[in-house]
Amino acid sequence: GNSVTQMEGPVTLSEEAFLTINxxxxxxxxxxxxxxVQYPGEGLQLLxxxxxxxxxxxxKGFEATYRKETTSFHLEKGSVQVSDSAVYFCALRRGxxxxxxxxxxxxxxxxx
Amino acid sequence: xxxxxxxxxxxxxVTGKKLTVTCSQNMNHEYMSxxxxxxxxxxxxxxxxxxxxxxxxxxxxxxxxxxxxxKRNFPLILESPSPNQxxxxxxxxxxxxxxxxxxxxxxxxxxxx
Numbered sequence: 623g624n625s626v627t628q629m630e631g632p633v634t635l636s637e638e639a640f641l642t643i644n645x646x647x648x649x650x651x652x653x654x655x656x657x658x659v660q661y662p663g664e665g666l667q668l669l670x671x672x673x674x675x676x677x678x679x680x681x682k683g684f685e686a687t688y689r690k691e692t693t694s695f696h697l698e699k700g701s702v703q704v705s706d707s708a709v710y711f712c713a714l715r716r717g718x719x720x721x722x723x724x725x726x727x728x729x730x731x732x733x734x
Numbered sequence: 735x736x737x738x739x740x741x742x743x744x745x746x747x748v749t750g751k752k753l754t755v756t757c758s759q760n761m762n763h764e765y766m767s768x769x770x771x772x773x774x775x776x777x778x779x780x781x782x783x784x785x786x787x788x789x790x791x792x793x794x795x796x797x798x799x800x801x802x803x804x805k806r807n808f809p810l811i812l813e814s815p816s817p818n819q820x821x822x823x824x825x826x827x828x829x830x831x832x833x834x835x836x837x838x839x840x841x842x843x844x845x846x847x
Binding site for chain 1: 778826834836
């Protein structure tokens with residue numbers, strides 16, 4: 623079947639620390655992969671995406687590379703800010719279907 | 735402005751009293767879907783729709799109904815709500831291609847007493 627497994631939280635970091643949130647997936651076919659971010663009291667919004675193997679998605683200093691050999695899509699940022707505090711969701715969309723599959727979310731708190 | 739609008743934002747009801755949560759998008763998207771978000775479980779898909787009059791079950795459809803009579807609207811219906819349906823609900827829409835992202839509404843916090 624199709625599923626996404628992501629790192630358990632919560633994660634607490636100091637400002638300017640390096641961030642990694644692990645995400646691995648199981649999927650049939652060739653899915654597209656996404657990271658979504660949810661700020662308090664809001665809906666999810668797209669952070670970045672990658673649609674084929676070895677693609678790198680990037681946005682606002684965040685990056686993730688689609689690794690087919692390890693079925694992973696880890697989220698990284700070199701220097702986090704307080705404003706990055708949010709819940710991050712890894713997700714996949716099947717290549718031949720239209721269902722989305724989300725991970726359980728990782729809560730990040732960045733302290734000054 | 736491109737958006738997904740769902741209403742109401744907050745809803746408190748009692749067991750067994752039918753309710754509808756509305757969802758509308760102004761982007762002419764073919765694909766629409768409903769999710770519930772619960773602590774520790776992330777987002778789980780309830781129903782989705784590929785286009786008008788085309789709907790399909792997601793992972794947790796029990797106790798819910800949907801309809802897609804117009805392209806822009808995709809209401810979620812709870813015929814007889816129960817306390818285990820207390821949750822945060824999100825509507826989302828997208829173009830149909832597999833590499834397209836979802837646009838989310840702001841959410842509906844439902845409490846069933």
